[in-house]
Amino acid sequence: MPLTQSLYESAEALNEEFAAEIAEKLAEGIAQRGRASLMVSGGRTPLPLFKTLSETDIDWASVDVSLVDERWVEESSDASNTRLVKENLLVGKASAARFIEIKSAEADATDAALACESRLSAMSQPFDVLILGMGEDGHTASLFPCCEQLEDGLAMNRGRVCIATQPTTAPHQRMSLTLPAIVASRNIYLHLTGDKKRQVLEDAVANATATEKPIVAVINAAQVTLKWAP
Numbered sequence: 001m002p003l004t005q006s007l008y009e010s011a012e013a014l015n016e017e018f019a020a021e022i023a024e025k026l027a028e029g030i031a032q033r034g035r036a037s038l039m040v041s042g043g044r045t046p047l048p049l050f051k052t053l054s055e056t057d058i059d060w061a062s063v064d065v066s067l068v069d070e071r072w073v074e075e076s077s078d079a080s081n082t083r084l085v086k087e088n089l090l091v092g093k094a095s096a097a098r099f100i101e102i103k104s105a106e107a108d109a110t111d112a113a114l115a116c117e118s119r120l121s122a123m124s125q126p127f128d129v130l131i132l133g134m135g136e137d138g139h140t141a142s143l144f145p146c147c148e149q150l151e152d153g154l155a156m157n158r159g160r161v162c163i164a165t166q167p168t169t170a171p172h173q174r175m176s177l178t179l180p181a182i183v184a185s186r187n188i189y190l191h192l193t194g195d196k197k198r199q200v201l202e203d204a205v206a207n208a209t210a211t212e213k214p215i216v217a218v219i220n221a222a223q224v225t226l227k228w229a230p
């Protein structure tokens with residue numbers, strides 16, 4: 001599948017145009033199906049986009065928001081993607097959106113995966129807009145090249161929407177959407193900033209297998225739009 005590339009001169013330009021495009025796709029979903037779904041990634045890259053989106057005119061009361069992946073930590077932790085989203089996206093105009101929690105009280109995310117799938121099933125699926133990030137090791141969502149659960153995460157025929165993963169090269173157990181749940185989404189974006197990540201992506205697409213660099217699994221299976229700025 002081809003990777004559509006939207007390259008911007010600055011992160012500010014990217015945020016403005018990307019937020020407007022997300023607004024348009026969510027409005028389409030609401031017009032056609034009554035509600036729309038927005039799946040976001042955590043990490044540092046989306047922070048300025050969250051701020052722009054939170055002030056964008058969208059019928060937020062008709063939007064369900066959740067996470068592509070979560071670190072299995074308390075919401076009070078700085079590493080919590082839930083906290084990041086609640087403090088930076090679900091504020092201002094976007095505070096009217098409904099947030100579907102990925103994290104729950106179980107100590108081990110493995111014991112929480114089926115209940116998490118059931119909460120996500122309340123959202124309009126396939127997801128209208130899904131935004132991925134990527135690590136410099138080629139992981140996306142919490143599908144890490146090093147994790148034992150990668151085969152399960154990439155399997156297209158096991159009927160799973162999310163699984164627990166345990167990276168060995170990054171902290172925290174995770175909950176992650178699986179490849180089939182990601183690639184079923186209506187509009188899939190890969191949001192990257194900086195030359196280094198663009199180089200990692202180019203090298204991965206040219207030279208790596210899906211298990212070596214899981215971002216390749218997504219690009220091979222779906223139409224993905226890269227949103228990149230320096």
Ligand SMILES: O=C(O)C(O)[C@@H](O)[C@H](O)[C@H](O)COP(=O)(O)O
Binds near residue numbers: 068
């Ligand atoms: O919770 C997470 O860790 C993610 O959702 C993860 O997949 C992230 O998108 C990449 O690790 C990039 O992270 P940065 O944006 O911080 O570089």
